[in-house]
Amino acid sequence: MPFINFSKDEIQCKIVYYGAGFCGKTTNLQYIYTKTMEDIKGKMVSIDTKGDRTLFFDFLSLSLGKIRGFDIRVQLYTVPGQVHYDATRKLVLKGVDGVVFVADSLKVQRKKNIESLINLAKNLAEKGVSIRSIPLVIQYNKRDLDGTDSEILQVDILEKDLNSMLKVPSYSASALKGNGVFETLREISKLVVKDVSRKIMLLDKQLR
Amino acid sequence: MAHSVLLIDRSGQLIAHHGNTPELDIVSLSALTAANFGATAEIARILGEEEFTLLFHKGKNENVYFSAVGEHVIMVTLFDDQTSLGLIRLQINKIIDELSTILLSIFEKGRSKSSDPLRLS
Numbered sequence: 596m597p598f599i600n601f602s603k604d605e606i607q608c609k610i611v612y613y614g615a616g617f618c619g620k621t622t623n624l625q626y627i628y629t630k631t632m633e634d635i636k637g638k639m640v641s642i643d644t645k646g647d648r649t650l651f652f653d654f655l656s657l658s659l660g661k662i663r664g665f666d667i668r669v670q671l672y673t674v675p676g677q678v679h680y681d682a683t684r685k686l687v688l689k690g691v692d693g694v695v696f697v698a699d700s701l702k703v704q705r706k707k708n709i710e711s712l713i714n715l716a717k718n719l720a721e722k723g724v725s726i727r728s729i730p731l732v733i734q735y736n737k738r739d740l741d742g743t744d745s746e747i748l749q750v751d752i753l754e755k756d757l758n759s760m761l762k763v764p765s766y767s768a769s770a771l772k773g774n775g776v777f778e779t780l781r782e783i784s785k786l787v788v789k790d791v792s793r794k795i796m797l798l799d800k801q802l803r
Numbered sequence: 804m805a806h807s808v809l810l811i812d813r814s815g816q817l818i819a820h821h822g823n824t825p826e827l828d829i830v831s832l833s834a835l836t837a838a839n840f841g842a843t844a845e846i847a848r849i850l851g852e853e854e855f856t857l858l859f860h861k862g863k864n865e866n867v868y869f870s871a872v873g874e875h876v877i878m879v880t881l882f883d884d885q886t887s888l889g890l891i892r893l894q895i896n897k898i899i900d901e902l903s904t905i906l907l908s909i910f911e912k913g914r915s916k917s918s919d920p921l922r923l924s
Contacts, residue, residue, distance in 0.1 A: 598816040607816050640831045642838075651838055656830045670815070670834065686841040690814025 597692050597791045605666045608787050609690050613715050614697035615707035616648065616676030619736040622770035623697060624653050624671055627780060630773065631657060649675045652687045659784055662792070669784055676711065685718050693730035693787035694719075695779055697770075698753055700737045702746040705756065712757055730786035731763045734779045739769035805891060809879040810872070810902075813837055818876065827881075836869060836879050859888070870895055873903045875910070 598607040612620040621641070628639045637656035643649045652672050659667040674684040696715060698708045716726040735753050748756075750767055758765055764782050768775025807822025809829060815837035820829050839858065847855050858869040868880040868891055878899065882891055 598812065598814075598818075600818070602819070609814060609816070637830050638828050640835065651842070654831060654834045656834075670830070672834075682845055683842075686838065686845075689837075689841070690812070690816065 597787075597794070598690075599665075599795075603666070604664055605668055606662075606791060607668050607670060608692040608791060609670050609672065610693045610695065610783055610787060611687060611691045612671065612673040612695045612697055613684075613711065614676055614736075615699060615704060615711040616678075618676060618697045618699035618704065618708070618711075619770040620673040620676065620697050621649055621653050623695070623734070623736075623768075623776055623779070624655050624673055626770055626773050626776045627657070627671070628655055630777070635659075648677065649673055650680075651675065651683055659788075662788060667788060669787070671780075678710075678714075681714065681718070684714070685721065688718055688722060691719075691722075691724070691729070692790070693783045694732075695783050696731065696733045696757070697736050698733060698757055700735050700740065700747040700753065702748050705748060708753070709756055727761065730783060730790050731761065732779055732783040732786065733758055733761075733763055733765040734768045734775065735765065736768050736770050736775075738767045738774070739772050805880045805882040805886065805894075807881040809833065809836075811836055811877050811879065812875055813840065813877065822881065824881070832879065836877055840869065840871070840877055868892075868895065870899055872899055873906050873910075876902075876906055878902070 599605075600607065612623055614620050621643070624639065628636065635658040640654040641649070642651035643653075652674060655671045657669050657671065659669055661667070672687050674680075674687045694715065696712060719726050719729060735750055737747065740747050754765065764786075766775045766779045766782070768779060770776055807820070807824045807827065809820045809832065810818040811833040812818055815834040817829060817833040843858060844854050847853065854871065856871045860867045864884050866882050866884065866888070868882070870878045870880070872878050878895070880891060880895060
């Protein structure tokens with residue numbers, strides 16, 4: 596549900612980074628924040644606990660340039676990943692336009708990834724949104740651990756677990772090192788803007 | 804008097820802003836206000852209330868007054884320590900009634916044409 600501000604010729608979209616605890620949602624936003632130019636980003640706001648766990652959300656606002664005279668501004672949010680923070684996740688999902696599902700490539704997190712994706716589908720459905728219709732990108736994070744002592748899942752297994760039904764764009768990434776972070780952001784922004792344009796045209800037809 | 808007023812929607816998007824506060828990060832303020840309201844709505848639910856319709860935070864020099872305007876919008880009023888809270892409350896109550904009527908008519912009008920005038924869903 597993008598928000599169009601006609602007085603400022605601005606379209607505001609909300610993108611939420613979703614996923615299990617410690618999968619790297621906040622790290623994605625931190626990397627984006629450190630690598631974007633000052634003039635296109637706002638301040639990064641984090642509400643977290645002392646143990647580096649997101650308590651409520653992280654928030655970062657970015658300007659993506661102009662489309663048909665409208666400034667496109669995306670607001671990136673993360674949710675707390677822990678199972679018992681479901682009420683907070685539902686709050687952050689309010690008015691969401693697109694989702695990045697961050698999957699943890701660690702083998703021990705396999706079940707948690709699947710549970711978190713099911714939780715996302717359920718929470719979206721409660722808001723009357725289908726996970727199959729909302730712009731969605733999956734990111735397989737922590738690929739930098741490939742070849743180290745940590746046991747990680749191969750991408751084809753993650754694809755089978757999480758993307759066999761959805762068939763959405765997916766990216767391998769390392770939020771810590773930055774690989775795949777902007778590719779993921781670019782893809783979800785593209786999908787969201789496309790979705791917004793489609794809705795504007797639809798609304799335009801309805802109003803005529 | 805109040806030196807800055809913001810109207811935001813419940814998902815954290817800024818609708819309108821008026822006031823002389825160029826140093827203020829209003830985008831972040833909007834996101835945090837929506838979260839604040841959402842969190843207190845959950846507290847209200849636990850206590851058996853439907854919602855707390857106003858919130859007030861007092862600082863040393865700055866004060867913030869948050870008020871629900873109908874179902875979808877929140878008004879944020881910033882004022883300094885020279886202004887009495889009672890006066891602010893009195894003025895806000897009047898404005899909220901007027902604003903609620905205006906917003907209701909916009910939403911009603913919108914519903915007859917599309918699902919929502921401010922949003923595209």
